[in-house]
Amino acid sequence: MHTVSRDFSFCYGHRLLNHEGKCAHLHGHNAKVRVELSADVLDDDGMVLDFGELKRAVGEWLESELDHRTFLAENDPLVLPLCDAGEPLVLFPQNPTAENLAEFIFTKIASFGFPVAKVSFWETEKCFASYFERNYFE
Numbered sequence: 001m002h003t004v005s006r007d008f009s010f011c012y013g014h015r016l017l018n019h020e021g022k023c024a025h026l027h028g029h030n031a032k033v034r035v036e037l038s039a040d041v042l043d044d045d046g047m048v049l050d051f052g053e054l055k056r057a058v059g060e061w062l063e064s065e066l067d068h069r070t071f072l073a074e075n076d077p078l079v080l081p082l083c084d085a086g087e088p089l090v091l092f093p094q095n096p097t098a099e100n101l102a103e104f105i106f107t108k109i110a111s112f113g114f115p116v117a118k119v120s121f122w123e124t125e126k127c128f129a130s131y132f133e134r135n136y137f138e
Ligand SMILES: [Zn+2]
Pocket: 014, 023, 027, 028, 029, 123
């Protein structure tokens, strides 16, 4: 099994509904995302995937769709007023936690056709969540 990984970073705002910690209030994070791809067999160039291709596709998507946006749960009462104020929002069926964001990014990258094995999402320098398929450790 071969793996390659690339890190990305972007800024976002969010808040968590029904949360008793600081994340209950609107605030921002500098996120780091590590995308890990895997392959049993390398391609003819000896690669899992060209790093440049990963950077281009994922980097452009993060930049255009997630960077400097506010992530909210669909049922957050702030959705309407922030929308009316012209704020760029990204809405999620659940709270925009690091865990849910890791899964969301994993699913998106898989939809690009990349052999994604794992996505880790750092909400802060010291705290991160990972999402991977069940057979990751097999
Ligand atoms: Zn937070």
